[in-house]
Each structure stands twice: as structure tokens, then as C-alpha cells.
Amino acid sequence: MPRDSADSGFIDALSHHFPPDMFTQAEQSYLEEPRGRFQGAQGFVARPRNTQEVAALVKACNDTGVGIVPYGGGTGLVGGQIAPEGELETPLILSLERMTQIRAVYPQENVLIADAGAILANIQTAASEVDRLFPLSLASEGSARIGGLLGTNAGGVNVLRYGNTRDLCLGLEAVLPDGSIWNGLKRLRKDNTGYDLRNLLIGSEGTLGVITAASLKLFPRPASLGTAVFVIRDAEAALELLSLAKSQLGESISAFELMHRTGLDFLSKTMPEIRKPFGDHHPEWMILMDIGLPKGLDPTEALETLFMAAEAEGISSDAVIAQSEGQRTEFWSVREHIPEANRRIGAVSSHDVSVPLGELPNFIARARQAIAQVGDFRINCFGHVGDGNLHFNVFPPDGKSRDLFLDETKQIKRLVHDIASDLGGTFSAEHGVGRAKKADLARYGDPAKLAAMRAIKDALDPKGIMNPGAVLS
Structure with missing residues (x-):
């Protein structure tokens, strides 16, 4: 485990080798997480501007045994971005907030290369500007950074069609715990040359290295989008509706979200300004569905046909189909604000x-x-x-x-x-394991997998400097 602290003496010694604004005292925003379960230790933040500076910082920490907590947008929900006070020697918070560049876009290849500090919404916009889609979508997309999303293998609402963040990544650039740079930032769809370091780092929550850039998959933008909220009989009917929808619409279904009356009740109590799809009436179970169709197909007609079939089979008793982009946004606003309503309750x-x-x-x-x-x-x-x-x-x-x-x-x-x-x-x-679910991993994890994880961690990070205390005890 780390044997030294990122104290003022350590920072003073390093500051001669870096730009004068590299290190700052950690503000409160770096020491808290969305659910308020962890309070970070007071310390210092390093904000590098490029991969070479990240590598120099990591090497210095490895040489002296100082722990590092990689920091993206701070939106993680299991405490992976927070080193609690008193748990270990104070680590250095390594924030990639200055590394935000969209390095390149290759529309014909459906590839975008971005720094790890690029905000998800900005990556979505960069893809849209070349008439492409980067489909990862979640409530925190306005502040979550792609490096952190890869580090936690974030999911979101479009996994059904496009997969998790892991499935959207072709290659990585990363700094390993000894300070070496892995140049794996490839645009290849096939690369069968030994161990897959890309997938090892994705989902490792900063415990095996620091992701500094990613090569991401883009997709053609659907010509037309359709959104509807279906009232369903019960939870079993959700699976029946999904099966029916797949038989009629195939792979055009991008999101299929279950909502319960309690969530809408919480919204009414905490955020009454959020418009609900059925007004003040909150059905017990609902499905919010998104579809994207190619040119020449009408999503409203497709959703109407689906509802008629679902009604005939006793799966759904009512539905509202969005008639405009504004109404579609309203439907999704309900789903996206449920977590915030939960937090307020x-x-x-x-x-x-x-x-x-x-x-x-x-x-x-x-x-x-x-x-x-x-x-x-x-x-x-x-x-x-x-x-x-x-x-x-x-x-x-x-x-x-x-x-x-x-x-x-x-x-x-x-x-x-x-x-x-x-x-x-x-x-x-x-959400990952972070610090909040380490005991769960120890309890439910397969022993062989846990032993392999420990061996990998010890091999790549023998001094234990990378996000100490996260994932593995």
C-alpha cells in the first residue's frame, strides 16, 4: 500500500518540475460525491494538460509511494473518486479536467478520438456535427467525462441497442502505474495480438492505470426517432412487451425503461414542475421506449402498431406517443429526474x-x-x-x-x-464497485476471479498507488 502522503513537502518538491498552476489545494467539490456517503481527505489536486504530464506525475508518485486517485467528472455513485479521510495516507487527486480535446473525427470510419477529460455531452455534439451518433447517454452527461465513464464501464439508457461503454471503445491511451505510456489508441475493429489491455483497463476504476484518451465508435444517426410511454399490466408484462417489440421492430429499439408509480409520486412531491405523461394519474407500471428508424419508416406508425398488438394481448392498457421533439424531451425528463427525486426523498x-x-x-x-x-x-x-x-x-x-x-x-x-x-x-x-461495494465483491465474487484480480493488481501496480482502497480491500 502507499507509504507516503501527497503533503505540502511532496508538492513543493514536485512543483519545480511542472507548470506553476499544476497543483492546487483540493476544493470541496473534489472531496464529495453525489450521494454524500464519503468525505474525502484534505489534500492536493494535480491538473495536467497532456499525457506526458500525467506520465511524469504518475512516475513521481510511484517512485515515492504516493497514492493517486484519478478524478473525472466526480459523478460516480460508489465512491471510487473519493479517498476518505483517515483511511490511508493522503493521496494525490489527479484530475483530467484540462484534457478535453476532441483529437480527431473520422466520419467514414465511424470513429472519434477524444482526451479522457472530454465531457460526454461534448463528444455527443462533436459526433452530431459530422452527422453521426455517439449513443452513450445518461443523466450526468453534462458533467461526466469519458475517462471516468470508461473506468467504470458506465451503462445508461441505450445499452439495449448499442452496449455498455466498453462496447463503444476501440482503443485506449493510458499511463500505467510505473509512469509508462501505453499507446493503444487504435481505430481497428480487429486486433488479435495477445492480451486485451483495453478491456482490462475499462471497468478497473482507476486501480490499474490512468486512461488519458480513447478511440470511440460512432454510428449513423437514425433518420427518425420515436418515443412512447406504455402502461403495462405488471412487471411480467414488461418482458412480454419487450419480446413483442423486438419481433415487430427488431434492433431499432434503443431504450426500454421501466418506471413505477412511486417514482412519479416522488417527482410530483419534489419537482411538481416536471410534466408527467399521464398528468396527475400515475399508472402502477410503465415502459418508456425509444426507437430509431431508417429513412422511409414512420416511428409513430410503428409505435401505434405495437400498442394495438400489445393491447390485444392484454399486455398494455394505454399509451402516449410523443408527437413532437418537445414532448419526447418531456417524457425523457421524467425518467432522468427520477434519481434526483429519490435523492430528495x-x-x-x-x-x-x-x-x-x-x-x-x-x-x-x-x-x-x-x-x-x-x-x-x-x-x-x-x-x-x-x-x-x-x-x-x-x-x-x-x-x-x-x-x-x-x-x-x-x-x-x-x-x-x-x-x-x-x-x-x-x-x-x-455503477461499479468503488469503495462502497468492496464488501459485496468479497462476499459475492467468485474466488477464482478475485484471486486473478489480485494477481493482476499486484503485477501491474506492485506498490498499490493506483486508487488505493477502491475495488479490492
């Missing part, structure tokens, strides 16, 4: 689980039953049902503070994760 326990698609209704039923035996809690179950990823969040009874029920948090989390594991699922679908 205050969850007793939040979960990011994944189970096989066929087990989704079983998971929801079993988890609800288990939570009911603990107490009278409210549950907001929502998420990316098209790829089996649910956010199953537990809240106190109406009018009661979450602080009254924190003693039950550990029991609730254990129940939910046990059920997901029993059904062949996982305790972390898209």
Missing part, C-alpha cells in the same frame, strides 16, 4: 442490481416480499429493464425521515443482494 438503501431478463419479475416479487418483512417501506423500482438492470431503492414510510431507519440499511441491502445473487445476478450492474 432520501433512500434508506439504494441498489443497482442485474439479473437474467427472465428473472426480473421474480426478483421484484421476492425483493418486495423480503422488504415487507423488515418494515413498512416504500419501494421505487425502475431502470433499464431491456438489459436486466434495475435500480431497486427502498424509502421510509411517507412523512418519516430516512435517518430513523438507518439501522435497517445493512439488513435491507443484504436481502436485496442475496436475492439477486440467488437468481444468477449481480450486486452492481453499472
Whole structure:
């Protein structure tokens, strides 16, 4: 483990070798994360402008045994970007916020190369300017940076059609723990030349190196988009609707999001200005669906045909199809603001689980039953049902503070994760492990996998300087 701190003496010694504005005292924004579960240790932030400066910083830290916490947009939800005070020697926060360049765009190849500090929304815009699509989309896209998204293998709403962030990356440039630069920034679709370092670094949460740039896949922009909200019979009907939609629309379905009445109730209470698709009436279960069709096909007609078939089979009883881009934005605003409404209400326990698609209704039923035996809690179950990823969040009874029920948090989390594991699922679908879920990884992780992970970590980072305390204990 790291044996030295990034204290003022260390910074003074380094500052002679770097530009004068490289190091600053860490402001509060670097020491907190969205859910407020971790408070970072006071220390210093390094803000390099290029890969060579990153490499020099990492080498200096490796030589002296100072830990490094790679920092992207700070939007991670499992504490991977925070080194809690008192846990270890104070690490150096290495922020890539100045490395924001779109290095190159190759429209004919459907490839874009960007610095790791590029904000996701800016990458989306750069793709759009050449009539292409970078399909990664999530609520934090206005501040999340591509390096952090790759480091956590973020998911988002379009995984069903386009895959996770891992699936959208062709190559990486990265600084390894000894300060060497791996020049793997290729535009190749095929490269069968030994171990895949790209996929090793993606999802490693900064514990194996610092991603400094990425070669990303672009896609043709669909000629027309369609969005609808379907009222469905129950959770089982979500799978029936997905199967029916795939049979009619094939691979044109980009998003298939499950929403529950509780989420809309929370929106009405905390953000009443957000317009709901069915007004003040909140159906128990809903599906928000996005489709993208090629030229010559009408998405409204396609969604109407799907609804008529779903209604005839008893799957859906009502639907609203967006008639304009403004209405489409309103539908998605509902889904995107549910996490913020959850935060304002205050969850007793939040979960990011994944189970096989066929087990989704079983998971929801079993988890609800288990939570009911603990107490009278409210549950907001929502998420990316098209790829089996649910956010199953537990809240106190109406009018009661979450602080009254924190003693039950550990029991609730254990129940939910046990059920997901029993059904062949996982305790972390898209948020990663970070610091918040290390104990879960130790409990549910396959022993052979954990041993291999430890061996890889020890081989690449023998001094343990890269994001110490994250992922592996």
C-alpha cells in the first residue's frame, strides 16, 4: 500500500518540475460525491494538460509511494473518486479536467478520438456535427467525462441497442502505474495480438492505470426517432412487451425503461414542475421506449402498431406517443429526474442490481416480499429493464425521515443482494464497485476471479498507488 502522503513537502518538491498552476489545494467539490456517503481527505489536486504530464506525475508518485486517485467528472455513485479521510495516507487527486480535446473525427470510419477529460455531452455534439451518433447517454452527461465513464464501464439508457461503454471503445491511451505510456489508441475493429489491455483497463476504476484518451465508435444517426410511454399490466408484462417489440421492430429499439408509480409520486412531491405523461394519474407500471428508424419508416406508425398488438394481448392498457421533439424531451425528463427525486426523498438503501431478463419479475416479487418483512417501506423500482438492470431503492414510510431507519440499511441491502445473487445476478450492474461495494465483491465474487484480480493488481501496480482502497480491500 502507499507509504507516503501527497503533503505540502511532496508538492513543493514536485512543483519545480511542472507548470506553476499544476497543483492546487483540493476544493470541496473534489472531496464529495453525489450521494454524500464519503468525505474525502484534505489534500492536493494535480491538473495536467497532456499525457506526458500525467506520465511524469504518475512516475513521481510511484517512485515515492504516493497514492493517486484519478478524478473525472466526480459523478460516480460508489465512491471510487473519493479517498476518505483517515483511511490511508493522503493521496494525490489527479484530475483530467484540462484534457478535453476532441483529437480527431473520422466520419467514414465511424470513429472519434477524444482526451479522457472530454465531457460526454461534448463528444455527443462533436459526433452530431459530422452527422453521426455517439449513443452513450445518461443523466450526468453534462458533467461526466469519458475517462471516468470508461473506468467504470458506465451503462445508461441505450445499452439495449448499442452496449455498455466498453462496447463503444476501440482503443485506449493510458499511463500505467510505473509512469509508462501505453499507446493503444487504435481505430481497428480487429486486433488479435495477445492480451486485451483495453478491456482490462475499462471497468478497473482507476486501480490499474490512468486512461488519458480513447478511440470511440460512432454510428449513423437514425433518420427518425420515436418515443412512447406504455402502461403495462405488471412487471411480467414488461418482458412480454419487450419480446413483442423486438419481433415487430427488431434492433431499432434503443431504450426500454421501466418506471413505477412511486417514482412519479416522488417527482410530483419534489419537482411538481416536471410534466408527467399521464398528468396527475400515475399508472402502477410503465415502459418508456425509444426507437430509431431508417429513412422511409414512420416511428409513430410503428409505435401505434405495437400498442394495438400489445393491447390485444392484454399486455398494455394505454399509451402516449410523443408527437413532437418537445414532448419526447418531456417524457425523457421524467425518467432522468427520477434519481434526483429519490435523492430528495432520501433512500434508506439504494441498489443497482442485474439479473437474467427472465428473472426480473421474480426478483421484484421476492425483493418486495423480503422488504415487507423488515418494515413498512416504500419501494421505487425502475431502470433499464431491456438489459436486466434495475435500480431497486427502498424509502421510509411517507412523512418519516430516512435517518430513523438507518439501522435497517445493512439488513435491507443484504436481502436485496442475496436475492439477486440467488437468481444468477449481480450486486452492481453499472455503477461499479468503488469503495462502497468492496464488501459485496468479497462476499459475492467468485474466488477464482478475485484471486486473478489480485494477481493482476499486484503485477501491474506492485506498490498499490493506483486508487488505493477502491475495488479490492
